[in-house]
Amino acid sequence: MKSFIPREVETLWTLFTAPTVWALHFVVCYAAVAIFCAKGLAEEITFGTLRFALGVFTLLALAMIVLSAYLAWRQWGFGSGDPPHDAATREDRKYFQGFATLLLSGLSFVAVVYAAIPLIFIAECQR
Amino acid sequence: MNDDRLAASGRPIRSGPSLGRHGVCRRHHLLLFVFPPLASCSGAQSALDPAGPEAAGVATLFYTMLIGGIVIWCGVVGLLFYAARKRRAHSTKSAGQLVLWGGAVFPTVVLAALLTYAVWLMPVMRPWFQDDASGMRRIEVTGEQFWWRVRYLGEDSGPVFETANEVRIPVGERVVFLLKSPDVIHSFWIPVLGGKMDMIPGRENRLTLVAEKPGTYRGVCAEFCGPSHALMAFTVHAMEPRAYEAWLSARKNSSGADAEGLALFLRHGCAACHAISGTEARGTIGPDLTAFGERGSVGAGSLANTAEHIARFIRYPDGVKPEVRMPHFSMLPDADVERIAAYLKGLR
Incomplete structure (x- = not known):
């Protein structure tokens, strides 16, 4: 795994991966249901199909966030040192960023789960 | 009794319970001093004194959240006292564990449970009925500045008659409210019967409500609509079906003599x-x-x-x-x- 994903990806960009996935998941879920209901697509595909598709998309998003969390954990040295990592060294900057990315991944994971919970209970389009 | 007092003072009625169930407030005057929140639990405009299944759903959700909030508050205050009185410091590790479990995992799980419960409750609080299949009695309510135009619709969707600032519905029968507005956004809310629904210019929103107890309730505008927003209320009479039918036929033929x-x-x-x-x-x-x-x-x-x-x-x-x-x-x-x-x- 260590060699499979090179350490070069550990830039500031990894920090944004999980929140970006969260944002994308949020937009896709809301837009998909809104378009499905506004355009009256219920005659072509059932709401169950849409629910299933968004469920699969949710699992993909969660997997992506877990991967991002793993990379962050690795960048953090698998928890070998404790925060706050505030020394003015290259090593500490790396650990700090890894730890921040890990926390953001956790937040994004929970947010994606929360955004998906209504999918289980929405019964149909109203109007 | 309340109305007489108001008539004498001549001041605008601003609080809900003054209309309708007379005397409810008076009985609670003592309670008001003992435990203020309790005194506002009943009355013509209280979501905590439900007269319909939707409002009962809202009240259940409120009490669940209230009790849960009290338990958590007690826990947090308990921890505060513990932290203030504790002489010997805990290790950094156990403090970190407390922050992780008490500060991150616990709120996440509690919020997930509350969200699931609230979303699960939604079909109860806002049931949906198909347009064509219903055949339900329909009342069109238009939010004006600053009053309510109420039209009772017939079988062919045409208005049978119009009235204002007063809605009458039969007990035990689900009624569809068609909500409109010509200019600004209002919100139609009868707390005793259910949740609120916005009245948006250019749209016709539908809200179905059923009253399970006869009585006189108070509805209000729940979206700021202008200077007299707070003075935009209406009376809801939930009547026994027979009395309702009698009122309908009388109302169709009423005329102004004198x-x-x-x-x-x-x-x-x-x-x-x-x-x-x-x-x-x-x-x-x-x-x-x-x-x-x-x-x-x-x-x-x-x-x-x-x-x-x-x-x-x-x-x-x-x-x-x-x-x-x-x-x-x-x-x-x-x-x-x-x-x-x-x-x-x-x-x-």
């Missing part, structure tokens, strides 16, 4: 905006005044319905409801205003 009062009403131009069924008054700009004497209030919940208040409203509507659309009629002779007020109060 030749002199009506003549003054017409001569001074009131009919340009107001209608009274069975007379030449057919204005549609302002509230329909048919059977006005039966209404619970003057000016959409602003004043108790007495002849004095009607006269006061006719003279200076703006003094009672800021920026109301009705012009003042203080130039009319006092005797004429009082005659018209008495005529309106006598309308059945």
Whole structure:
């Protein structure tokens, strides 16, 4: 795994991966249901199909966030040192960023789960 | 009893419980000092005193959240006392564990459970019925500035008759409210029966409600709509089905008698905006005044319905409801205003 994903990806960009996935998941879920209901697509595909598709998309998003969390954990040295990592060294900057990315991944994971919970209970389009 | 007191003071009615279940507030005066929140739990405008399944769902959700909130608050305050009295410091590791489990995992799980519970409860709080399959009684309510135009629709969707600031529904029968607005956004809310629904210009929103207990309730505008937003209320009468049918047929045939009062009403131009069924008054700009004497209030919940208040409203509507659309009629002779007020109060 260590060699499979090179350490070069550990830039500031990894920090944004999980929140970006969260944002994308949020937009896709809301837009998909809104378009499905506004355009009256219920005659072509059932709401169950849409629910299933968004469920699969949710699992993909969660997997992506877990991967991002793993990379962050690795960048953090698998928890070998404790925060706050505030020394003015290259090593500490790396650990700090890894730890921040890990926390953001956790937040994004929970947010994606929360955004998906209504999918289980929405019964149909109203109007 | 309450209305008499209000009539004497002449102040606008601003709190809900004054209309409707008289005496409810008075009984709770002692409680008010003992435990303030309890005193506001019952009444004509309390979501915690539900008379329909939707409002019962809201109340259940509220109590669940309240009890959960109290438990968590006690826990947090307990921890605070513990932290303040504790002499020996904990290790950094155990403090970190507390932050992780108590500060991150616990709130996440609790919030997930609450979110799931609230979303699960939604079909109860806002049930949905198909347009065509329903065949339910329909009432169209339009939010005006600052009153409610209420039209009872017939089988063919055409209005059978119109009234204002008062909604009557039969007990035990689900009713569809078609909610509209010509200019600004209002929100239709009968707390005792269910949640609120916005009235948005250009749209027709649908809300279905059912009253399970007969009674007189109070509805309000729940979206800021202008200077008199707080003075935009209406009365809801949940009636036994037989009494409701009797009222419907009586209302279809009601007419304004009293030749002199009506003549003054017409001569001074009131009919340009107001209608009274069975007379030449057919204005549609302002509230329909048919059977006005039966209404619970003057000016959409602003004043108790007495002849004095009607006269006061006719003279200076703006003094009672800021920026109301009705012009003042203080130039009319006092005797004429009082005659018209008495005529309106006598309308059945």
